[in-house]
Amino acid sequence: MLCPVCDTEMIILEFNMIEIDFCTLCGGVWLDEGELELLLSPENGNCAAVSGIISDLKKCTVTGGARKCPVCRKKMVPVELSTKPPVEIDKCPRNHGLWFDKGELEQVMASSGANGRISDFLKSVFRNK
Numbered sequence: 001m002l003c004p005v006c007d008t009e010m011i012i013l014e015f016n017m018i019e020i021d022f023c024t025l026c027g028g029v030w031l032d033e034g035e036l037e038l039l040l041s042p043e044n045g046n047c048a049a050v051s052g053i054i055s056d057l058k059k060c061t062v063t064g065g066a067r068k069c070p071v072c073r074k075k076m077v078p079v080e081l082s083t084k085p086p087v088e089i090d091k092c093p094r095n096h097g098l099w100f101d102k103g104e105l106e107q108v109m110a111s112s113g114a115n116g117r118i119s120d121f122l123k124s125v126f127r128n129k
């Protein structure tokens with residue numbers, strides 16, 4: 001899959017059986033539909049308080065984001081997550097998945113009480129590069 005920002009091929013990382021597309025150029029992360037829920041699920045050591053974040057994904061405001069979904073090439077729509085501070089991510093209007101700019105996924109995970117698991121994981125990825 002191509003990075004929606006850089007248009008280069010992303011690499012696939014595996015985290016707890018979840019495939020994450022990662023751009024080594026810009027540090028962005030693409031999650032297929034449902035993967036954020038998996039990442040934030042209690043089975044992965046995360047608290048259940050994130051259901052509010054997930055439901056926020058349904059309320060999208062179309063303001064014409066410039067990024068295109070790597071699956072269908074439709075323009076993605078910005079979605080604001082009610083984390084503290086709020087994080088704005090991009091979402092495919094056809095629900096193929098979510099795009100996180102560098103650091104945004106970590107912010108979401110951190111404010112959901114995810115204890116830095118994913119950020120440790122992403123840091124380890126950067127260390128290996």
Ligand SMILES: [Zn+2]
Pocket residue numbers: 003004005006007008023024025026027028
């Ligand atoms: Zn990129």
Ligand SMILES: [Zn+2]
Pocket residue numbers: 069070071072073074092093094095096097
């Ligand atoms: Zn799409």
